[in-house]
Amino acid sequence: MVRARMTSTADGLTWSEFEEAGLIPDEPAKGIPLSYRISMYREKVRFFLKSSLSQIRCKWFITALMLCIIAGAGLLSTLPLIRMRLISPQEEGPIGPELDPKMRPCRKILNFSPTPLPKIALASFTGSGNTYLRGAIEQITGIWTGSAVPDFQLYHGGFYGEVTADSKVIVVKTHGYGKKATKANYKKVILLVRKPEDAILAKWNQYKTRTHTGIAQGDSYDTEEWRSFVPKSIEEWKEMNEYWLSQNPVTVHVVQFEELLTNKKEELLKVIDFLGFKDQLDENMLNCVVEKYEGLFRRRKFKMDFEPYTPEMKEQIENARDLVQQAVEEWKFSKFDSVEWNGEDDAAAAP
The missing domain is CATH 3.40.50.300 (P-loop containing nucleotide triphosphate hydrolases)
Structure with a gap:
């Protein structure tokens, strides 16, 4: 019975499909040819690698997205500061809003x-x-x-x-x-x-x-x-x-x-x-x-x-x-x- 079921691999079914159908025993029978055993384990390894690669790609994508969000937020918060660095000497003068006299009691304008x-x-x-x-x-x-x-x-x-x-x-x-x-x-x-x-x-x-x-x-x-x-x-x-x-x-x-x-x-x-x-x-x-x-x-x-x-x-x-x-x-x-x-x-x- 096991031999008959295993010959179905010739019909193009994959290891995972066999496994889902319950056609693969927990321990391969001694009567199963070596070529079929190798094919089974190769298919299982291929399925595992494919699944792992998909998970890794997903994690990479999430990580890259989070880094982009953090970098974007940082850039937005520094835009007014970047302008300060690029300001020309002709435009230099008091920067920002006029401060409370209690904060600057003696001099309101700085350069x-x-x-x-x-x-x-x-x-x-x-x-x-x-x-x-x-x-x-x-x-x-x-x-x-x-x-x-x-x-x-x-x-x-x-x-x-x-x-x-x-x-x-x-x-x-x-x-x-x-x-x-x-x-x-x-x-x-x-x-x-x-x-x-x-x-x-x-x-x-x-x-x-x-x-x-x-x-x-x-x-x-x-x-x-x-x-x-x-x-x-x-x-x-x-x-x-x-x-x-x-x-x-x-x-x-x-x-x-x-x-x-x-x-x-x-x-x-x-x-x-x-x-x-x-x-x-x-x-x-x-x-x-x-x-x-x-x-x-x-x-x-x-x-x-x-x-x-x-x-x-x-x-x-x-x-x-x-x-x-x-x-x-x-x-x-x-x-x-x-x-x-x-x-x-x-x-x-x-x-």
């Missing part, structure tokens, strides 16, 4: 620089007050600041130089260090240093709320995510600051965030001098910024009724802070020493 400027980094660990200092520099000089990595929240909030990182902006915001910073080829850097315990909290708030002004919920600190976040952030804070402090001291200017808030005028004067704009400084504009500027995207003050850091975390923070502070002191000494040597060389060269 890109009409002449090329050296590429200067405004480097800091996330949450160290970079946005605050950028706004002050823009108000005093009237020139947009840029960013190594565009932040669309900042762009839509009034930092219309956010998508520019070339010689048209006065400084370029960056949170990077190491190979990325080396590749960017900055000529000078303003390093903004904030106490790690405050900077890490600010970064956590930004990370959890996905905004520059939001505040994370209290119960988020009693999680494994927070306990993992802190040691990584401490190490990043230390490495980032140590990297920039290891550069040529003449090309580095350090701003302590706490000093900036306490002695705003003195610290801003040092920054403007380092940028090479002291001769173009408008004293009235500087005084206005000192008195009225409160910062853009400034997180409101809040008090925590609990201690977010464990004793072990506090010890790690203290060790990192001491190492960076030591590097800052070495930078001060090295910079003073370099300036002193340059002065002696100039005196020796004088007739």
Whole structure:
């Protein structure tokens, strides 16, 4: 009976058709010729490959479609930013809507620089007050600041130089260090240093709320995510600051965030001098910024009724802070020493 049924393959039926009809036994009978067995298994392998190939093609198509949708959405969101990059010098001027006077209390109109400027980094660990200092520099000089990595929240909030990182902006915001910073080829850097315990909290708030002004919920600190976040952030804070402090001291200017808030005028004067704009400084504009500027995207003050850091975390923070502070002191000494040597060389060269 089995032999009679198997001879039906000569009629052109496929293996799958035989299988669906229930004509193929689970275990081939010993009496079935070898040629028929080979034909059966070959047909089965062919059916399996054909089915698998169809599934792979379907998956490829779905993946390609999803990538196209993502790319299209990204392109649409950046169209106004692309226009900014292509804008001609004749058209440069105030960009975007006029801002609330509280955001720009001293200067409403900002421009890109009409002449090329050296590429200067405004480097800091996330949450160290970079946005605050950028706004002050823009108000005093009237020139947009840029960013190594565009932040669309900042762009839509009034930092219309956010998508520019070339010689048209006065400084370029960056949170990077190491190979990325080396590749960017900055000529000078303003390093903004904030106490790690405050900077890490600010970064956590930004990370959890996905905004520059939001505040994370209290119960988020009693999680494994927070306990993992802190040691990584401490190490990043230390490495980032140590990297920039290891550069040529003449090309580095350090701003302590706490000093900036306490002695705003003195610290801003040092920054403007380092940028090479002291001769173009408008004293009235500087005084206005000192008195009225409160910062853009400034997180409101809040008090925590609990201690977010464990004793072990506090010890790690203290060790990192001491190492960076030591590097800052070495930078001060090295910079003073370099300036002193340059002065002696100039005196020796004088007739």
